[in-house]
Amino acid sequence: MSQQIIGLVEKNNLKSDPPQFEIGDSVDVHTKILEGEKERIQVFSGTVIARSGSGTREMFTVRRIVASQGVERKFPVHSPRIEKIEVKRSSMVRRAKLYYLRDRVGKAVRLKERRRV
């Protein structure tokens, strides 16, 4: 019962067409950011390594390498601040959390590409 009530509350805050992407995808995340008065779109591109939570609390983690330093950013899937998520490339992965990528550097970070049919 209580889960149904929580679902009622969350219903209006979910995106009607949630962005489609999978673990291991290379994505461009377009986020709206406020700079003083002006609104600007910032793009964060990297690999989706995890997805967690459910409902409005659903989050996903994007990892990329910036200046040979690993950077991870966590975004809420249903945030209105996220304009769109572009999938650039999909990969063959065998697990839901790609935390093993954190221990890898250089060429070992690459994932085998999965061709979409």
Next chain:
Amino acid sequence: MTKGLLGRKVGMTQIYDESGVVVPVTVIEAGPCRVLQVRTTERDGYEAVQLGFLDKKRPTAGQARSTHSQARRSERGHVTAKLGSKRAKARSEAGQEAVAKAECEPKRFVREFRGPAGDFVYSYTPEPQQEGDEPAAVEVTGEVGSEITVRLLDGVASVDITGTSKGRGFSGVMKRHNFSGQRASHGVKKVHRHAGGTGMSAYPSRLFKGKRMAGQYGNEKSTMRNVKVVRIDAENGLILVNGAVPGPNGGFVIVRETNKV
């Protein structure tokens, strides 16, 4: 003075506000409550409104003894005049006016709100069922038997929420009072989670009152004051408040218009 409602904590989630910022909210299922009694200065010496929330179970037929969760005869007599009693009969014979009863099911959670019954008078215009419908405004009088819904708190910016905090049993000083405990080494032996000294020596030869020690923690009345109301969902009878609320999910809470300025 105060208007309020009885309710139940459903759980926490998060929603987005207009600017897209995440707001952590606790969902409270508030009302509908029935007015069970109105206390007056002439009769009771003080003014208050007694509300009841959720129906209580009736005893099963043929059961030898009713359990704690089932309504006793006294509780049923509290909400209906139909049950009758020798005293009620004697009073009616003596020509005394019978006390108004709510004529509803016995309630599980009953609390009084101090203040005049006028606090519970409100009106609202229901949503039109069909296009072009213009429903008339509904007046709720706050008399015994009237049903109070979450619309009572329409337009209220912040509330006080009273609940029973989660019980943690007999807890040590580190959990209960945020003491630091003692060191892991340097000669500390089997007292790593203990308090240090509790007092002085020959003078005063006693502990001061109120010395913080281990003991029962939680399962006590706890009030969060000035909690911001994020949204009121009249259709589903829900209040969404900013942040956490005392007690477990499913615990009973009292929601009052805040008295803090």
